[in-house]
Amino acid sequence: MTFSPPPLALPFFARDALVVARALIGARIVHRGKVARIVETEAYRGPKDLACHARAGLTKRTRALFGPPGRAYVFLVYGMYECFNVVCNEEGSGHAVLLRAAEPLGGFDERTEADGPGKLARAMKLGRALDGASLLEGDLHLLPREGRVRIGVSARVGVAYAGTWADKPWRFFDRDSDHVSRPPKSAIGRPRSKGHP
């Protein structure tokens, strides 16, 4: 019989989004019979972070973002893609971690890809219906990382409008994964090249 660790619990999520974003690289996400290994995340750190949706304060959209940690924050972007986040830190802080890419492990069609936030949410069926849903109980949860992982760091993607906040090194990824959404510009921590040695 296979040992299965318990899902990540409240104390894991009740920390700064920067800490949680790094800790989630290599963790697994489980939902409706699908399992995937998280290989890319980004931290969003509340109202002061001008790249974070929390900058607009508490609105209809950010209700879950300002809610308790350990729940989902899901939003629609560009009218057609959804982005799945895990709420972190303490209630009201507006911290969250965006899941940007994962390696499909089980329960997927053979050619399903999850190398991008929109594609990951679509592949795992993590739509807006889950906005505010708990990851601490029920059929949506995360499992701790097993083994070692080499973590790379870069600036966050797609937030150029945020001025200097766009340059913060708050994106994390598995340096050895072939399922990261895009190679970082920085030479440090670039994912293993597929073409050359």
Place this chain on the structure above:
DNA sequence: CATATGATTCCA
């Protein structure tokens, strides 16, 4: 009420 835009992806 009107309008601009986005934590993206896919196509030319």
Place this chain on the structure above:
DNA sequence: GGAATCATATGA
């Protein structure tokens, strides 16, 4: 390089 596509945020 540009389009697709629509809920939200913002300002009149």
